[in-house]
Amino acid sequence: MTKKYAHIFLIFVFGQLIFAGCTTDATIRRHEYAPLLAGVPLEKNILEKIKTSSPKDAVFADLLQAFALMRTAQLQKPTVQKEISELLANAAGTFDDLRDPVNFSKAFSIDEDKDFRGRPHERVFTVTMLAVFLMAQGNYDLAISYLRNAEFLDARFQKLPFGTDSPYVYALMYWCLHQRKGSDPQEIERAADGVKKSVRFLTLQEPLVKALIKIAEVDLRPMAISNRLAYMIFEISIYHSLISAPNQADITSLIDDAVKNAEIFTSALDSNFEDEYKERLAPVIKELAHVYGLNNKEGVKHLAELAFNKVAHDVQNIGAHIKQLLIHDHSLNREIQAAVKSSESLSAKILASARLDKLILNFTGMGPTLERKGSYDEIAVIKPSKTANLHAAIRQKVIPTNIACGFHRTQQGGFSAVLCGPHALKSAQHVEALPSAELLALSNKARKALGRRFDEVLKGRAQFRAATENLSTVGAWSAFFLFQIGANIINDCNRRGEGEACYAPAFAIWAVAGVTVVFTGTIWLIGRASNPAADSRFIHLMYESAWMAI
Amino acid sequence: MSAKIFIAACVVFLSNCMSLKDAGRAYFNPRKNYVGVQNPQEVIQRIENNKKIRHIIYGSLKEDKIIECIFLRNQIYVASLMSLSKEDKRELKRVSEIMEQAYQFDDQDFLQACDQVKNSHVGRLFGEIQNNYFERS
Numbered sequence: 001m002t003k004k005y006a007h008i009f010l011i012f013v014f015g016q017l018i019f020a021g022c023t024t025d026a027t028i029r030r031h032e033y034a035p036l037l038a039g040v041p042l043e044k045n046i047l048e049k050i051k052t053s054s055p056k057d058a059v060f061a062d063l064l065q066a067f068a069l070m071r072t073a074q075l076q077k078p079t080v081q082k083e084i085s086e087l088l089a090n091a092a093g094t095f096d097d098l099r100d101p102v103n104f105s106k107a108f109s110i111d112e113d114k115d116f117r118g119r120p121h122e123r124v125f126t127v128t129m130l131a132v133f134l135m136a137q138g139n140y141d142l143a144i145s146y147l148r149n150a151e152f153l154d155a156r157f158q159k160l161p162f163g164t165d166s167p168y169v170y171a172l173m174y175w176c177l178h179q180r181k182g183s184d185p186q187e188i189e190r191a192a193d194g195v196k197k198s199v200r201f202l203t204l205q206e207p208l209v210k211a212l213i214k215i216a217e218v219d220l221r222p223m224a225i226s227n228r229l230a231y232m233i234f235e236i237s238i239y240h241s242l243i244s245a246p247n248q249a250d251i252t253s254l255i256d257d258a259v260k261n262a263e264i265f266t267s268a269l270d271s272n273f274e275d276e277y278k279e280r281l282a283p284v285i286k287e288l289a290h291v292y293g294l295n296n297k298e299g300v301k302h303l304a305e306l307a308f309n310k311v312a313h314d315v316q317n318i319g320a321h322i323k324q325l326l327i328h329d330h331s332l333n334r335e336i337q338a339a340v341k342s343s344e345s346l347s348a349k350i351l352a353s354a355r356l357d358k359l360i361l362n363f364t365g366m367g368p369t370l371e372r373k374g375s376y377d378e379i380a381v382i383k384p385s386k387t388a389n390l391h392a393a394i395r396q397k398v399i400p401t402n403i404a405c406g407f408h409r410t411q412q413g414g415f416s417a418v419l420c421g422p423h424a425l426k427s428a429q430h431v432e433a434l435p436s437a438e439l440l441a442l443s444n445k446a447r448k449a450l451g452r453r454f455d456e457v458l459k460g461r462a463q464f465r466a467a468t469e470n471l472s473t474v475g476a477w478s479a480f481f482l483f484q485i486g487a488n489i490i491n492d493c494n495r496r497g498e499g500e501a502c503y504a505p506a507f508a509i510w511a512v513a514g515v516t517v518v519f520t521g522t523i524w525l526i527g528r529a530s531n532p533a534a535d536s537r538f539i540h541l542m543y544e545s546a547w548m549a550i
Numbered sequence: 551m552s553a554k555i556f557i558a559a560c561v562v563f564l565s566n567c568m569s570l571k572d573a574g575r576a577y578f579n580p581r582k583n584y585v586g587v588q589n590p591q592e593v594i595q596r597i598e599n600n601k602k603i604r605h606i607i608y609g610s611l612k613e614d615k616i617i618e619c620i621f622l623r624n625q626i627y628v629a630s631l632m633s634l635s636k637e638d639k640r641e642l643k644r645v646s647e648i649m650e651q652a653y654q655f656d657d658q659d660f661l662q663a664c665d666q667v668k669n670s671h672v673g674r675l676f677g678e679i680q681n682n683y684f685e686r687s
């Protein structure tokens with residue numbers, strides 16, 4: 001009998017070892033990617049070999065190769081430009097088959113075995129870089145359609161599709177439309193509108209959110225549910241108003257617009273902000289139900305409904321308080337007025353530059369990187385680059401740039417693209433110090449969706465695996481103690497010299513222990529079968545900043 | 551054997567049932583973190599740090615009054631989560647309904663409810679505990 005159990009135990013242990021060995025390596029650590037990891041492009045045949053042997057990584061390899069070429073190859077050569085364009089176009093072509101995820105965190109957490117389609121910021125950057133190369137070739141029609149795609153791709157995985165908060169996409173679109181003959185004036189106006197709104201979004205969000213925080217800090221009832229909900233919704237509303245309210249709107253109108261939109265967000269809370277709601281409000285409602293003595297399902301539902309019904313009223317209060325604060329808090333008022341002015345003048349400068357026949361862009365720095373953390377590597381943290389602008393603001397600096405049409409290599413793998421329209425003056429090779437604005441800050445884009453930090457953790461699968469492991473541990477110990485008890489009973493029977501009839505309870509306990517072992521083992525194996533590790537594939541060679549001479 | 555188990559159960563039962571005074575103190579010495587209240591130091595710091603903005607938004611409302619009302623609400627909230635005798639529970643439920651409903655509803659209602667509850671038996675008892683807390687700290 002004991003032998004039989006020993007066999008079962010051994011089979012179980014071997015099973016575990018076999019499954020434990022079935023873990024997959026991070027793609028990026030595979031030896032064929034070593035040159036790309038160092039930023040060196042691969043030979044064409046090696047790239048093809050990678051793509052053929054692992055089709056799920058084809059887009060990953062194409063993008064790494066494209067950016068490695070951008071960083072090291074002679075960009076002036078038309079063949080290099082063509083090669084980069086083709087690689088980027090291959091990748092961009094696959095973004096269409098991307099299925100909408102249930103929510104943002106799940107979109108963020110594609111595991112290693114799925115076809116690589118990049119993270120939202122990687123897709124947007126890929127498509128806009130492709131547009132830049134097409135613009136350099138004078139292919140404005142195709143460039144415009146890719147830029148529209150970039151706008152869509154950026155908005156696609158936002159919780160509420162507002163458009164893109166990147167003035168870079170709209171500025172390129174505006175220039176392209178001016179260079180292309182017969183562009184629809186409405187289309188040009190739309191691109192200009194996009195520049196103004198996205199610049200406003202980046203320059204005004206910090207002072208407005210600061211005002212909101214100041215009010216929350218003095219609130220009399222910060223822990224009231226509908227009030228909490230109202231602050232959460234108001235923050236979303238501010239972002240929405242900054243990117244969507246008419247350009248002529250002054251600060252008071254923007255706040256009124258945010259208040260007006262609160263109802264839309266309240267109704268979308270369940271579907272679009274489920275995680276935040278669960279994390280921030282559901283525990284408070286549950287606890288409050290205990291305070292009221294309504295701690296059943298209906299009671300919790302009733303309190304949640306009450307909070308939802310009152311939230312519009314609380315949002316109005318917050319709006320009124322912000323307006324009050326703007327009138328009486330002179331330092332905050334000055335800060336916001338300065339931001340409004342800076343937003344207007346910057347938009348005007350960007351549009352003026354994008355109306356010229358020559359558009360000068362600079363790509364600098366190494367983009368963000370990815371780090372995996374947690375017991376199962378289930379946490380994918382995007383690490384901003386050292387040179388990243390972590391604030392929602394547009395940086396400006398003077399960049400010495402060669403102003404001759406075409407591509408020019410700059411420091412540390414960077415390059416400048418001097419895009420010349422059909423009527424541009426062809427200047428000689430000549431470096432000028434050009435004031436430039438950072439219209440795309442990739443680390444910021446990678447970490448935030450329209451101003452809001454998003455989830456980094458692959459919660460579901462990691463929690464499932466942790467739960468199976470905990471259960472297995474408890475089960476294993478229980479089985480061990482049951483075996484022990486059974487053995488003690490048998491020893492007692494032997495000591496007392498009683499017959500086999502005395503063994504019956506011990507066998508019964510061992511049977512239970514056996515069932516526990518089988519059950520525990522199954523649970524453990526199911527847990528091991530799930531791989532909660534976050535996707536390691538990340539395009540670390542992208543540029544941190546896209547600057548436009550203004 | 552069964553007598554021992556019975557006595558142990560009684561001890562556990564009686565130790566779970568605290569007095570109203572102890573329940574009023576629970577907010578200042580919490581055994582666990584409650585998600586519906588901020589801790590006393592946090593409340594004081596929050597109210598004292600932003601005097602200028604508070605004045606802009608709430609006018610001449612005194613900080614003592616704000617802290618007193620927030621503490622009273624928080625004491626009642628935490629006490630409501632404790633095990634109490636039936637009588638104390640009933641008394642606490644009465645004031646908790648007044649206070650919490652107003653707290654959840656509106657600033658003005660909350661301040662009025664605070665004045666009303668302050669004059670009740672629970673309000674006076676919890677007020678004393680607040681005073682002791684301030685004396686100690």
